[in-house]
Amino acid sequence: MQTKMTTMFGIEYPIFAFSHCRDVVAAVSKAGGMGVFGVSALLPEDLETDLAWLDRELQGRPYGVDLVVPESEGKDLESLKAEIPEAHKRFVAQLGERFGVPERRSGRAGREFGKGTWGPKLAAEQWQVALNHKVAAVVSALGPLPPSIVEAARANNIRVGGMSGAPEHARRHVAGGAEFVIAQGTEAGGHTGDVSTFVLVPQVVDAVGPVPVLAAGGVGTGRQLAAALALGAEGVWTGSIWLTSNESSLHPRAVEKLLAASSFDTVRSRARTGKPLRQLKTAWNQAWEAEGAPKPLPAPYQRALVYEQMQSIEEHGVAEPIGSAVGQIVGTMNERRPAARIMRRLVEEYAEVADQLRATINTHLGD
Numbered sequence: 001m002q003t004k005m006t007t008m009f010g011i012e013y014p015i016f017a018f019s020h021c022r023d024v025v026a027a028v029s030k031a032g033g034m035g036v037f038g039v040s041a042l043l044p045e046d047l048e049t050d051l052a053w054l055d056r057e058l059q060g061r062p063y064g065v066d067l068v069v070p071e072s073e074g075k076d077l078e079s080l081k082a083e084i085p086e087a088h089k090r091f092v093a094q095l096g097e098r099f100g101v102p103e104r105r106s107g108r109a110g111r112e113f114g115k116g117t118w119g120p121k122l123a124a125e126q127w128q129v130a131l132n133h134k135v136a137a138v139v140s141a142l143g144p145l146p147p148s149i150v151e152a153a154r155a156n157n158i159r160v161g162g163m164s165g166a167p168e169h170a171r172r173h174v175a176g177g178a179e180f181v182i183a184q185g186t187e188a189g190g191h192t193g194d195v196s197t198f199v200l201v202p203q204v205v206d207a208v209g210p211v212p213v214l215a216a217g218g219v220g221t222g223r224q225l226a227a228a229l230a231l232g233a234e235g236v237w238t239g240s241i242w243l244t245s246n247e248s249s250l251h252p253r254a255v256e257k258l259l260a261a262s263s264f265d266t267v268r269s270r271a272r273t274g275k276p277l278r279q280l281k282t283a284w285n286q287a288w289e290a291e292g293a294p295k296p297l298p299a300p301y302q303r304a305l306v307y308e309q310m311q312s313i314e315e316h317g318v319a320e321p322i323g324s325a326v327g328q329i330v331g332t333m334n335e336r337r338p339a340a341r342i343m344r345r346l347v348e349e350y351a352e353v354a355d356q357l358r359a360t361i362n363t364h365l366g367d
């Protein structure tokens, strides 16, 4: 398969995989696509270890990093917590008791959170680490990257991309130096906007063309890959489908739930971060929807409020409240498979669909 995006990175298939798990990133890049490592939550020292590992594993095959670079420095965990209403704190404590959430094991929340998973300072440190490795792309999860990062990327032959949920976001990314953009529909896992992939992608293609666009949100089969190309995308950007791959580091209890879930089992809830985040429906996020529950606080307060509880739930695999950010495509993720097999099936099914489409077109045009 050849598109502008395969040419840009010298890869076989225009299939990009966002993951917080380095094993998934490596497996997808080895299988002919391109893994992009979500590094927002990593401390620089941990990122250094992971990127050194990826360089060794991939032996020159390309991979990318996805950065979260907020405009201003966030407050640390303790300062945010001090401003949170007592009623919210009581509600979270009650949830902890109701679900039997134990203390966290690692106990370094202050450092992880306070160094700002969410501040420009941490992002700058992460970027300095990335520059010392064989990163082929840097993607901004928020708005355009600061000019200093774009310039350094150019100087180091690293291509710049940006996530968008609206044509205007995509235009801003391109004005800020992005060489490709991702158009992410509301059905995607993670933070999403309101417009579906099917409606959004052609609008973003029209807004920024000839800059290449990747379609994101709801891609898990070769049929969806073919549809994305028909919409004018130069490839797809996937996230959810790797969560149930063999390489995924998600807790096995969360994986089980994802494998059993249907496309009706996700919810866009503000309970985790204060912003609408598509995730698996769980007893935990449903508790925030119940009558009498407090309204989730705005970002970053909500995340500060629930951060340690969420970390503990995920670390210990607490059965009832555990879940994950995931998109509506979860309804077709029914089997645990190696990432390479997921890639192969996407490509094979794409080839089958392309043949069918060719036959249909020939029939209509009388050959």
Ligand SMILES: Cc1cc2nc3c(=O)[nH]c(=O)nc-3n(C[C@H](O)[C@H](O)[C@H](O)COP(=O)(O)O)c2cc1C
Pocket: 018, 038, 040, 066, 140, 141, 142, 163, 184, 187, 188, 189, 190, 191, 216, 217, 218, 219, 237, 238, 239, 240, 241, 324, 325, 326, 327, 328, 329
């Ligand atoms: C568990 C999870 C975490 C995510 N975290 C981020 C993130 O940190 N940065 C980002 O740019 N996108 C993030 N996303 C969104 C993905 O980059 C991607 O756009 C999305 O998963 C595509 O839709 P899909 O889930 O239907 O494949 C996340 C998605 C998931 C499922």
